[in-house]
Amino acid sequence: MSLINWPEHLITELAERRCIIFIGSGVSAAAENAEGRKPKTWGIFLEESLSLVPEGNDKEFIKKLIKEKNYLLALQCIYDHSDNNEYISFLRKEFSAPNYQPSSIHTDIADIDAKIVITTNFDKIYEKACYGDGHSIINYNDNNLIENLRSNQRLIIKAHGNINDIGNMIFTKRQYFEAKRQYSEFYNILSALFITNTILFIGCGLNDPDINLLLENVYKTTGSTLSHYVVSLDDVDANIIKDWKESYNINTLKYGPDYPDLAPNIEALKDAVLSYRAARV
Numbered sequence: 001m002s003l004i005n006w007p008e009h010l011i012t013e014l015a016e017r018r019c020i021i022f023i024g025s026g027v028s029a030a031a032e033n034a035e036g037r038k039p040k041t042w043g044i045f046l047e048e049s050l051s052l053v054p055e056g057n058d059k060e061f062i063k064k065l066i067k068e069k070n071y072l073l074a075l076q077c078i079y080d081h082s083d084n085n086e087y088i089s090f091l092r093k094e095f096s097a098p099n100y101q102p103s104s105i106h107t108d109i110a111d112i113d114a115k116i117v118i119t120t121n122f123d124k125i126y127e128k129a130c131y132g133d134g135h136s137i138i139n140y141n142d143n144n145l146i147e148n149l150r151s152n153q154r155l156i157i158k159a160h161g162n163i164n165d166i167g168n169m170i171f172t173k174r175q176y177f178e179a180k181r182q183y184s185e186f187y188n189i190l191s192a193l194f195i196t197n198t199i200l201f202i203g204c205g206l207n208d209p210d211i212n213l214l215l216e217n218v219y220k221t222t223g224s225t226l227s228h229y230v231v232s233l234d235d236v237d238a239n240i241i242k243d244w245k246e247s248y249n250i251n252t253l254k255y256g257p258d259y260p261d262l263a264p265n266i267e268a269l270k271d272a273v274l275s276y277r278a279a280r281v
Helices: 009-013 043-051 057-068 071-081 084-095 104-112 125-130 145-151 165-170 173-182 184-196 209-222 237-249 258-280
Strands: 019-023 116-119 135-139 153-159 198-202 228-232 250-256
Touching: 009 019, 009 198, 009 258, 019 104, 043 057, 043 071, 043 084, 057 071, 071 173, 084 165, 104 125, 104 258, 116 184, 125 135, 125 153, 135 145, 145 153, 145 184, 173 184, 184 209, 209 237, 228 237, 237 250
Parallel strands: 019 116, 019 198, 116 153, 135 153, 198 228, 228 250
Antiparallel strands: none
């Protein structure tokens, strides 16, 4: 493992709170509960949720979607073919009941002390790392986002909702498009944040339709002058890195061959940001 050579520009943007941190399921995957259980990856979660679908109800088609990583549509099909009560119980069992605790990655991101952290995760693991530090938690369907953006509060924006409100979680393809229609103001604000700030993606795949659409719109507005950053495993294909750069103006920072390599890299980033601030006090 080799540590990322964190760009000075990114360290400065984070230290001066002009950078938004966007965390995905890869960050949650580092957590565990008292029994040593860790959150499932999306692929494993979807494969296990297939047990909710009766035999013959397009099960083979759903397996094909999972293999192709077409997760939104796979989830839509699972939802459509599942008993509603069993579906809700399954989600609670996976995202809430295990009582996952923050990892060092969560606490290091919290210590970086960004003004805004956006997450598509439903769990409350990152919030636990921030308890007592004056953070406001804003869901995509809340109506007080602008008010909080103009305050000195630290914000956690839940772009897909949270496990406490399963009825309003954005989890399937239909729910995503319905949210886009019903809460267009939220997505307009999110787009404005992407245009006016540097974004650092940690633990995210850039195949999320929310992220894709936002980055495409931002690139049309800002061009190629101001880059965003994504932290990625070493094995990401060079063609994908090229596409991220050309389509979204995102610079890729590789952290190592294995997921555990992320933790020391985020710790090093935290230390660099805190050192920058300390030197300017």
